[in-house]
Amino acid sequence: MAPPDIRIFNTMQQTKVPLVPLNPGKLGIYVCGPTVYSWVHIGNARTFTSFDTIVRYLRFRGFEVRYVRNYTDVDDKIIKAANEAKEDPIALAAHFIREFEADTKALHLLPPDVSPKVSDTIPEIVAIIEKLIARGAAYAAGGDVYFEVRKYPGYLKLSKKNLDDLVSGAGERELVLDSKKDPMDFALWKAAKPGEPSWDSPWGKGRPGWHIECSAMSAKYLGETFDLHGGGLDLIFPHHENEIAQSEAASGKTLCNCWMHGGFLDLEGAKMSKSLGNVVRLRDALQQVDAEALRFFFLTTHYRQALSFSDKQLADAETRMEYFYETLRKVDERVEGKDFGQGALHGDPERFLRELDEAMADDFNFPGALGALSGLFNELNQLTDKPPVKDKAMVGRTLLALRDIAKKASLALGLFEDKPSDWLLRRRDRQVARLGIDVAKVDAGIAARQEARVAKNFQEADRIRAELKAMRVEIMDTPAGTSWKVLSELPTT
RNA sequence: GGCGGCAUAGCCAAGUGGUAAGGCAAGGGUCUGCAAAACCCUCAUCCCCCGGUUCGAAUCCGGGUGCCGCCUCCA
Incomplete structure (x- = not known):
């Protein structure tokens, strides 16, 4: 069966359009990266995770993807932050690039x-x-250079705004004219001021304005026209609008065939902003929650939709990841090093991958893909614990096939990159550390309980179970012995 | 004021003309010495409200209400 055609919502056309690569089998994508004057926060992380997943899926589909994501390391905010820290702006930016990468x-x-x-x-x-x-299309004025928006007929075609409305709707905001011909003209080049990084140019020493760097970098690495351009919703205007104006006025060509914009992440309905002092750094979030659980959480909502960051949802995501990894661990245990021979399979393992593919092909429907994953893991568990067929070799072969599907899904979504037993242990270690659980005490309790069980003293065994449960430790008896896990919520009884 | 988005079960969330995916929570069951995990079953006659189009609408159109974003740095 032919794989489903990929359709992507294009902000320019406000509708889903078929993906038609400029060069068959290849795709170029430019994603507006961070301005590196501070640590990456979870809102940034959500957007970058969306595009990371999109790139992974496109590669999964066999496209040779060239993925470009820039660092804006020359900018007003960086200069401001550097001045405050009495540091060199370029050095400060370099520092935050390293932090971002980590x-x-x-x-x-x-x-x-x-x-x-x-x-x-x-x-x-x-x-x-x-x-x-x-x-x-542009004019020099003093040491500055401005883009003349009224000379570019396509201006505002992405954001569907109206130039006169923008000017008249500016409200109380001061429309600074400086040496501009029109208040909406924007700077391509800014004359150097004392204490700012600057470079020589035909207009004297200075530095680039905001926007222009993306036009230059995308052209340099992807050509004057490329396939996909991504960024956060807030970049539609003015950033992407200005990028289009600059690039297309310079090249006379369409900048990019499809504009993709990711929705915002808020903190339980509240906008995350510096003025409210509620910016959550990615680094801090990763202290609280497993990286893949955070990624899973990001994928629970379509990339264009608003997403609300909350402890409850994060906890749900981690619970779900635990289910996935516990399943994979169990399956590994079952099939490891065994040969189930050749032959027919039970059911149709491939169907889960088709479902995932269909969801992702339709404008990268992350939640739809996660739904396919649910079916896959349910099947994995059924075959492991309650096989509907007696033929053990067939069950084994099917488990191997399903596990292979899970691996393919993990390539497409960026989930399950860890070894299951490692992930589970790491999660427990983190919980143990966070809750200050005394592991020696847990081990002693389990040993004492085992003795009681052997002696058929179930009252004592249950007492120990309850005691450990009060410490948020859940005992699990399995054929392979007794293990334990940490309960993420407080016991209700 | 201009532009845009969203409103689906207790919570999260897909679905954009053919009769409500999935997850969390909850209840019942199987398994278990007891549990946990897993599995099975139940859980929206209905998709913010009012009209309209249609054989048929959560899905299209008109009106209304509420929430949010962009228009100023922002993923």
Whole structure:
């Protein structure tokens, strides 16, 4: 059966459109990366995880994907932060790039194929600005260079705004004209001020404006026209709008065929913002919750939809991950090192992968894909614990086939990258540390309970079970012996 | 004021014309010395409200209500 056609919601057209690669079998994607003046927060993490998953899925589908995600390391906010910290702006940015890389690695995000920096792209930026001036789309004024929005007819085609509304709707905000011809014109190049990083240019010393770096970097690494461009919803205007204006005015070509925008993450309905002091760093979140559980949580909502960060949802995600990993561990135990021969399988293992594929092909329906995963793991558990057929070899073969499907799914979604027993143990260790559980006491309790059980003193055995449960430790008797896990919620009784 | 989005069970969340995926929680059951895990069953006659189109709408159209985002740095 042919794989389902991929359709993607394109912000430009406000509807889902078929994915048609510029070059058959290949895709170029540019995702607007972070401005590195602080630590990456969970909102950033959500967006980058969405695109990470999208890239993984596209590769799973066989596309050769070139994934570019930039670092904006020259910017007003960086300069401000550096001045406050009495540091060199470029050094401060370099520091936060390292922090970003450490944090996103911890979240299991794939490194992009290229991660260009503004400070490494200055010649290209200057070149594109020169081209814009030569084409009459931009003008120099003093040491600044501005893009003249009224000369570019396609301006605001992405955000569907109206230039006059923008000007008149500015409200109380001061429309600073400076040396601009129009208040909506935006800076491509800013003349150097004391204490700011600057580079030589035909307009004197200065530095790039916001927006222009993405036009230069995407053209440099993906060409003047490429397939997919991603970013957060908030980047539609002005950032992406300005990117389009600059790039298309310079090249005369369409910048990108499909614009994708990820929804926001909020904190139980409250917007996360610095002024409210409620920004949650990814680093801190990862102290609280397992990386894959956080990733799973991100995938529980479609990437374009708003997502609310809450302890309850996070706990649910971790419970679910535990189910998945416990299942995989059990299956590993069952099939490890065994040969079940050749022959027919029970049911149709492939159908779960088809379901996942169909969900993902339809504008990357993450929750739909997770639904397919539920079916897959239910089947895995049924075959392990309550096989509906007597043929053990067939059950074994089917388990192997299903486990293989789970591995393919993990490639497409970026889940289950750990060894099941490792994941489960690591999670328990983290809970033990967080709750301050005395492991020696748990081990002693289990040993004492075992003695009581052997002596058929079940009253004592149950007393010990209750005692451990009060410490949030759940005892599990299995054929392989007694193990234990930590309850994430307080016992209700 | 301009532009855009969202409203589906106790909670989270898919579904955009053909009669409500999935998960969490809850209740019952199988298994177990007891548990846990797993599995099975139950859990929205209905998808914010009012009209309309249609053989048929949660899904399309009109109106209303509520919430949110962007328009200023922001993923």
